[in-house]
Amino acid sequence: MTEPLPIRRLQESLINRIAAGEIIHRPASALKELLENCLDAGATSIRVTVKDGGMKLLQIQDNGCGIRRADLPILAERFTTSKLSTFSDLSRITTYGFRGEALASISHVAHLSVVTKTKTETCAWKAHYLDGALVEPKPGQTAEPKPCAGNDGTTIIIENLFYNTPTRLSALRSASEEYSRILDVITKYAVHNPKVSFTCKKTGSPSPDLSTPSSSDVPQAIRLLYGHSIAKDLLHASFGSKKKADGDEDMEVDESEVQADGESWTADAHFTNPNYQSKKMLFLLFINRLISYRLVESSRMKRALEAVYSGVLPKGASPFIYLSLQINPRDVDVNVHPTKKEVHFLNEDSITDQIADTLQQSLASQMSILLTMHADASDRRARRTGAVDVEETEREKSERGLRMRGDVGAEPKPAQPSAPKKTLSQYKVRTSLQDRTLESMFPVRDPTQIDDTAKGKSAAADTSKSREIKESECILTSVKRLRQKVIKGKHKQLSEILEKHTFVGIVDLNKCLSLIQHSTKLYLVNHGALAEEIFYQLGLRQFGNFSRLKLQPPPPLRTLIEIAVELEETTEESGLTKPQIVDRIVDILMARRDMLAEYFSFNISSTGLIESLPLLLRDYTPNLDKLPSLLMRLGPQVDWNSEMECFDSFLRELAYFYVPGPLCSGADPQTETEEEKAQEKAERWQIQHVVFPSLRRYLAAPKGLLDRDVIQIASLPDLYKVFERC
Incomplete structure (x- = not known):
């Protein structure tokens, strides 16, 4: 049998570091303690600044009551608090903190400094702390607090957290993950304190990552902090053994009633209906709601509420629940966890069961409504x-x-048989493409055709006979990847709308706005953006096998580029003169004319004449007035050094060239010449009878078009509801 080891008293510094490890185990836990101090001080504005996830700097500034100058010498000592004086006070505690350990623990594992000012003092005071005691800020200075400029309230500055505990520091995650934990803590306190303004930002960042106003309620705070997807599916319930009247947010419970009833509590819950589903449960529980709030955990209550939702949500789906319990302080034991993370209260099982039953009833009634709908x-x-x-x-x-x-x-x-x-x-949905459009009242043949062989043929008949554009065979990996990227980025719903749409008419030719119908909905679309995307995809589809658009007579390459460069307002950023820019673009295109001819049917003769352009879509002729601009952009806008980027950027520029529209928009209709009117008429015909049918047939619409290029402006059932109300 071995001899027992002697028992020794630990050194005071070691005791304090062990205690600090229990309370402050990461930057987010330090922030939680300090946020509670700010709220206990009556702050209405709290600003948090973070550097390197709080490990280098964690600064919390509030506009609360501040700290008296006389209290600063013992501020960072253990068990110094203004919220508790005797053990019996624990049964009446109504504040977040009460032990007085947070600042003491922080001072043992970080460099702590405090700037504070009360409303009665003429200046602010700044003090520095280390291991629980005041220290001099610089060698040769005294440790006493120094007067300084400052606003009412307190600013706590924590620097180099865990600098003297390398094991704890190495156990922390990355700075970004620690910062996300900090945002999570602030978010939860901001939801529960909607009357307090919270701001959190990184050092050097021009804008905050989290910012809330100081005048809102819990549902507004949830919408702002957790998003509209949760807020739109929120249900609300207030219940308990003692109902509170409207507006009695800080209602205190009469002790005589507690003795008579055995318990007294109220609850306020905001929880999601069965429409909302998340991979991880969000459960915010606060106790008490007398003067302040505390963010705590109750594993039993969490399991009970999870069981309530298990019957209404699919397997693996979880809800969002915010629950604020207001319990008589005499029934709550707050001193059961080193970090105040858990609390115990009387009749916990009974209260939990009542809360679960109430939520279940609310969800059941909501399910009945959803089933009926x-x-x-x-x-x-x-x-x-x-x-x-x-x-x-x-x-x-x-x-x-x-x-x-x-x-x-x-x-x-x-059931009795009845007539349909x-x-x-x-x-009722118009689905026939033969129904009237805005332009169908003025039928015309294709104005772009100059021969008379098409007389008597309708535009629809001409379009229906257009040959199918087949995807070319290509062994280049870069082209295959670009094609796969188009397929992967396809938005199913938008593609279906465009595939099954009915063309209504062009609203504004210069602004590229048109109307289309799908089912019972009317959409305003930017046909220019849609055309640019379809021409890009058609270019990818026909890579290496383009038809040719021959130019007779072939224009000189240099002359066209000179025209475009001359129209540019400034070229100073390039550091070259306009003739030098022209020479460089001409050299780039002439050096790659073999590649352009082989892959894109873009033929440039050895003497610099443009013989043909790639034809992306049959029966569609681009506006050749844009050709000088295209040639000029091919120089700087195409990445000629990388194969995939070269093909992608070249096809994007080619698609932009093919987009319908004049070179300059906004011309006065009264001053238009006959030639311009004829050109506009031809352009309208091409948009309706060539571009939109190709969209219906070939476009794999990307999600990005939904941002601003496709907008629903009317719904037939909704319009009927408006008419019924009238």
Whole structure:
């Protein structure tokens, strides 16, 4: 048997470091302690500044009551607090903090400095702390607090956190992950304190990463901090053994009532309905709601609420729940965890069960509403399509009515056959492409054709006979990757809208705005942006196998580039004169004319004449007035040093050249010449009869077009609702 080791008293510095490790184990935990101090001080504005995830700098500034000059010498000593004087005070505690360990612990593992000012003092005071005691800021100076300029309130500055505990420092994650934990803590306190303004930013950043106003409520704070996807699906419930009246946010519980009733509590909950689903549960629990709030955890309550949602959400989906409990302080034991992360309170099981039951009832009623709406929507779809047996629909309605009334074992009565219901006007959809458009009242043949062989043929007939554009065979890896990128970026819903759309008309030719219809919705689209994307994809589709658009007579390359460069307002940024710019662009294109001819059918003769351009779409002729601009842009805008980037940027420039529209927009219609009017007429024809049919047939629409180029402006069912109200 070995001899027992002697028991020794630990050194004071070691005791303090162990205590600091329990309370301050990462920057976010230090911030949590300091945020609670700010809120206990009555702050209405809290600003947090972070560097390297809080490991280099963590600064918290508030506009609270401040700290008295006389209290600064013992501010960072352990168990110094203004919130507790006797043990019996624990049964009446209504503040976040009460132990007085946060600043002491921080001073043992970081360099701590404090700037504070009360409303009665004429100046602010700055003090520096190390290992719980005042220290001189610089060698040769005294350790006493120094007067300085400052606003009312307190600023806590923590530098070089865990500088003397390398093991703890090495256990921390990356700076970005620690910063995300800091934002998470601030977000939760900001939700629970909507009347307080919170700001968090990195040092050197011009704008904050988190900012909230000082005048809002909990639902507004949730919308601002967690997004509209959660806020739009929020449900609210207030309940408890003692109901509070509207506006009694700080209602205190009478102790005589507690003795008579045995318990007194209220709860305020904001939780998501079954429409919202997340991979991870967001559970915000605060106790108490008397004067201040505390962010705590209750594993039993969390499991109970997860069980409530397990019956309404799919497997693996989780909800968002914010719960604020207001319990008499006499029923709460706040001194059960070193970091105040957990609390115990009387009748915890009973309160948890009541909260779970209330949330379950709210979700059940919401589910009934959603089921009714879904069933009604299914019936409407069935009536529109006419593909559902009417007798079967009536039977399903009868069964749904029995379920909602609770008659589980009842048998539905046999449905009486009835005549199919008429499709309502607001759900009638025009799907025929032969129906009238805005331009169909003025029928014209293709104005771009100069021969007379097409007389008597309609535009639709001409378009229908256009040959299919097949994808060329290409062994180049770069081209294959670009094609895969187009397929991968396809937005399914937008592509379906464009594939099945009905052209309505051109709204504004100069602004490239047109109207299309899909189902019962009307969309305003930027046909210029859509055309640029389809021409890019057609260029990829025909890579190495383009038809040629021959130019007769072939114009000289240099002359066209000189025209474009001369029109440029300034070329000073390039550091070259205009003749030098022309020479450089000509050299670039002439050096690569073999590649341009082989891959793009872009033929430039050895003498510098442009013989042909790639033809991307049959029956479509680009505006050749833009050719000088295209040639000039091919020099600096195409990445000629990398194969994939070269092909991609060249096709983008070519697509931009093909976009319909004049070189200069905004001309006065009254001053237009006959030639300009004819050109505009031809352009309108090409947009309607060539561009939009090609969109319907070939475009894999990317999601980026939804940002500003495709906008829903009307919905037939919604319009009928407006008319019904009128």
